[in-house]
Amino acid sequence: MKRNYGPLYAGPQALWLAVFFAAPLVIIVAYSFMRRGLYGGVAPGFSLAAYRELANPNLLAVAFRTLWVSAAATAIILVIALPCGYSIARSRNQPLRLFLVIVPFWTNFLVRIYAWISILGNEGFLNDFLRALGLGNGIQFLYNQGAVILVLVYMYLPYAILPLFSSIDKFDFTLLEAARDLGASRMESLRLVMLPNIRGGIVTSILFTFIPIFGAYAIPLLVGGKDSYMLGNVIADQVTKTRNWPLAASISMTVTFITGIAAILYLARSRRSSASVQDSLAAQSGHGAGRGVARKPGAKGGLRGAVGKAAEAAA
Amino acid sequence: MKAQADTLAVRPAGAQAGSRKKRTGASDWVFAATVLFLFLPLFVLFFYSFNSSKGGTWTGFSTVWYEKLLFASPALWKAVANSLVIALGSASAATVLGGLAAVGTSRYRFRLRGVVKGLSFMPMLFPEIVVGVSLLVFFAGVGLKLGMLSIFIAHTTFNLPFVYLLVDARLEEFDSSVIEAARDLGADEFQTLVRVILPMAMPGIASGFLTAVTLSLEDFVITFFVSGPGSTTLPLYIYSAIRFGVSPVINALSAVMVALTIALVYPLRNFLKAFAARA
Numbered sequence: 001m002k003r004n005y006g007p008l009y010a011g012p013q014a015l016w017l018a019v020f021f022a023a024p025l026v027i028i029v030a031y032s033f034m035r036r037g038l039y040g041g042v043a044p045g046f047s048l049a050a051y052r053e054l055a056n057p058n059l060l061a062v063a064f065r066t067l068w069v070s071a072a073a074t075a076i077i078l079v080i081a082l083p084c085g086y087s088i089a090r091s092r093n094q095p096l097r098l099f100l101v102i103v104p105f106w107t108n109f110l111v112r113i114y115a116w117i118s119i120l121g122n123e124g125f126l127n128d129f130l131r132a133l134g135l136g137n138g139i140q141f142l143y144n145q146g147a148v149i150l151v152l153v154y155m156y157l158p159y160a161i162l163p164l165f166s167s168i169d170k171f172d173f174t175l176l177e178a179a180r181d182l183g184a185s186r187m188e189s190l191r192l193v194m195l196p197n198i199r200g201g202i203v204t205s206i207l208f209t210f211i212p213i214f215g216a217y218a219i220p221l222l223v224g225g226k227d228s229y230m231l232g233n234v235i236a237d238q239v240t241k242t243r244n245w246p247l248a249a250s251i252s253m254t255v256t257f258i259t260g261i262a263a264i265l266y267l268a269r270s271r272r273s274s275a276s277v278q279d280s281l282a283a284q285s286g287h288g289a290g291r292g293v294a295r296k297p298g299a300k301g302g303l304r305g306a307v308g309k310a311a312e313a314a315a
Numbered sequence: 316m317k318a319q320a321d322t323l324a325v326r327p328a329g330a331q332a333g334s335r336k337k338r339t340g341a342s343d344w345v346f347a348a349t350v351l352f353l354f355l356p357l358f359v360l361f362f363y364s365f366n367s368s369k370g371g372t373w374t375g376f377s378t379v380w381y382e383k384l385l386f387a388s389p390a391l392w393k394a395v396a397n398s399l400v401i402a403l404g405s406a407s408a409a410t411v412l413g414g415l416a417a418v419g420t421s422r423y424r425f426r427l428r429g430v431v432k433g434l435s436f437m438p439m440l441f442p443e444i445v446v447g448v449s450l451l452v453f454f455a456g457v458g459l460k461l462g463m464l465s466i467f468i469a470h471t472t473f474n475l476p477f478v479y480l481l482v483d484a485r486l487e488e489f490d491s492s493v494i495e496a497a498r499d500l501g502a503d504e505f506q507t508l509v510r511v512i513l514p515m516a517m518p519g520i521a522s523g524f525l526t527a528v529t530l531s532l533e534d535f536v537i538t539f540f541v542s543g544p545g546s547t548t549l550p551l552y553i554y555s556a557i558r559f560g561v562s563p564v565i566n567a568l569s570a571v572m573v574a575l576t577i578a579l580v581y582p583l584r585n586f587l588k589a590f591a592a593r594a
Contacts, residue, residue: 005504009419010431013412013475017434020472021446024453028445031452080349087346097346098587099580104353106576109533110553111569115356117557118363118566125359128372154352161349169588215442217536222557232444232536239448239540249452252445263440 032249040243050246054254059234063254066230069145070214073152077160077209078202080153085164085201089171098165105158113222116151117142120223143225151223152213159212160205167201168194207266211259231255357573364566380567388564394552398532401463401548405470406527412471413478414520418512421486422494439476446473447540454541461543469541470531477530478523485519486512 032050034042053059088097104112119125120141130136141147171194179189195202217232224230231251238248367377384391413435419425420432438446450469451461459465497511513520535550542551556565580587 003504004423004425006419006423006425006428009423010416010425010428011419013416013479014427014431014434016412017438017472017475020450020453020468021438022434024449025441025445027452027456028449080345083342083345084349087340087342090340090342095584095587099584100350101353102587103573103577103580104357106529106580107357107573108550108553108569110535110550110557111360111565111572112356114553114557114565114569115360119356119359123372125363154356157349157353166588211440211442215444217444218539218554222554232442235444235448236540239451245452248448252448255442256445259440259442 028249028252031245032253034246036244036246040245042245047246050250053247054250059251062229062231062234065145065228066214066232067258069149069152069220069228069230070210070216073149073156073213074206074210076149076153077157078205081157081160081164081205082202084157084161085168088161088165089168090173094169098162101158101161109155109218112155113151113219116147116154116223120147142223143228145224145228148220148224148228148230151219152216155219156209156213159208163204163208164198164201167198167204171197203266207262210262214259215255357569360566360569361573364563364570366563369563380563383564384567384571390547391549391552391564391568394547394549397463397546398549401466401470402528402531405467405474405531406524408467408471409474409478409527410520410524413475413523414482414516417479417482417486417519418508418516421483422491422512435479436476438473443473443534443536447537450537451540461541462546465541465543466538466546466548469537470534473534473537474527474530477526478520481523481526482516482519485516489515 031042033046033048035045035047035049037043054063084101088094088101091097117124121127122138122140122142124141126141127136127138130139175193175197176189179193180186184192215232216230217236220228220230220233221236231254235248235251235255238244238251364380365376365378366373367379368374416431416435420428420435447469450465450472454461454465493515494507494511497507502510532549534548535554538548538551539554542548547555553565553568556562
């Protein structure tokens with residue numbers, strides 16, 4: 001009889017996550033059902049006041065704006081990322097093209113925000129350029145919703161390009177030729193044959209851009225103005241300035257709920273799909289990626305495989 | 316069916332199907348434009364880091380900002396040191412905890428295994444702002460003073476899922492009969508772990524560790540909530556510099572960081588495909 005060391009190995013991490021991840025979330029849930037304390041903090045006792053405060057028209061406006069900005073940025077990202085993923089996958093020099101996408105992606109987040117401020121600012125590169133051409137003087141490009149969406153698109157584009165590349169790369173291109181042979185036009189073959197086969201990659205890219213954008217904090221704070229405040233900024237203000245912790249908690253719950261729905265839809269989809277655990281793993285590790293084998297719906301992007309696997313394990 | 320396919324195949328439209336081969340197509344132009352878009356801000360940073368004056372107008376070449384960066388920015392270098400300490404510390408902790416957990420869940424079946432696995436990737440699915448705020452509230456509740464320790468705890472927490480998933484994927488790949496063989500030949504659990512499992516899992520452990528270091532150096536939002544006086548990390552330093560207005564020292568620093576990124580990524584370019592599949 002071999003001893004079961006499983007709990008011994010997994011215990012420390014489970015304990016760590018229980019204390020520093022699960023417990024803080026439980027506190028947030030609890031705080032969202034309490035009343036605001038007299039001097040910040042919370043007063044004990046059950047209350048739905050923090051949730052009623054969510055109906056405040058100003059807050060609702062911010063919520064809808066957050067939804068709109070996230071949806072717009074995600075849509076723009078997808079439209080740009082699809083051809084990019086395709087181009088990298090079809091290229092003879094994939095490592096170089098991936099390198100070109102990953103260098104900006106691995107450059108520090110704050111450095112990239114700073115770079116956009118030095119381009120769009122009143123004394124920035126763009127205004128300097130326009131001034132040199134005599135086309136205007138000190139145009140305000142920063143501190144509005146357009147700037148926020150632009151920088152969000154810039155920041156999260158690689159998160160969509162990489163999974164799309166990875167699923168298009170696994171797509172069997174002889175299927176396109178077959179479709180063309182059967183009389184489909186070029187666009188038809190892409191739309192009817194390729195798109196359904198890379199749906200996994202598309203779903204991954206949407207999730208990987210929508211979730212972080214929906215909880216965005218730094219970008220609207222630094223390049224946005226009054227018309228571009230998002231829910232993340234409201235949460236931060238409630239915690240650090242107004243010190244209304246129950247409201248911060250109830251807004252956090254709302255943000256978690258909305259991104260959680262996205263994540264659950266995704267998990268449900270990956271569990272429903274016919275792909276086996278082994279298949280997800282193969283997709284994730286890049287081995288047995290089945291070139292030349294007609295893929296089942298869902299040539300997967302990597303994390304999708306991993307998360308799907310975790311979902312199956314948890315089931 | 317086959318006959319029908321054959322008749323369709325001789326149609327002129329079908330005859331062009333093979334002509335798609337490796338021409339520069341519309342998607343390549345979109346890709347080229349996207350790369351320009353991605354690199355434009357980096358070029359602008361680099362360009363202005365050599366500007367002799369502070370404003371956006373070019374007034375001549377100068378390395379004055381690099382000199383300032385190197386010799387007159389003690390607070391900045393303190394932030395770099397803090398960032399490195401936290402990145403290496405939290406990546407090490409996450410690698411040990413996450414790596415061991417991956418060994419446990421991939422080799423053994425036990426009660427709550429599903430819960431452990433589920434919990435292992437959850438932090439990845441929560442918006443950063445929610446993780447940051449919940450940790451802040453938690454630290455306030457237990458009375459831990461915000462500083463290097465609270466940042467270390469926060470970073471270890473968000474790094475764990477990445478290490479766990481990368482090591483787990485690696486462990487699932489290899490042939491478990493080797494482990495059985497080690498046991499049959501008389502190795503105890505510890506020997507099997509150190510001499511068989513760890514060496515075989517090393518690529519997963521290494522990529523987990525590096526991913527964790529990168530994520531830690533990069534993080535702004537969560538750190539923002541759990542940092543205290545004296546524990547400014549590099550992203551927090553840059554943030555406060557931005558709030559005070561554009562400073563070319565940050566340009567010089569950014570140019571150095573971009574150069575370091577390129578120096579780090581270029582030798583790895585042949586592994587980037589595996590990275591993209593995991594991204």
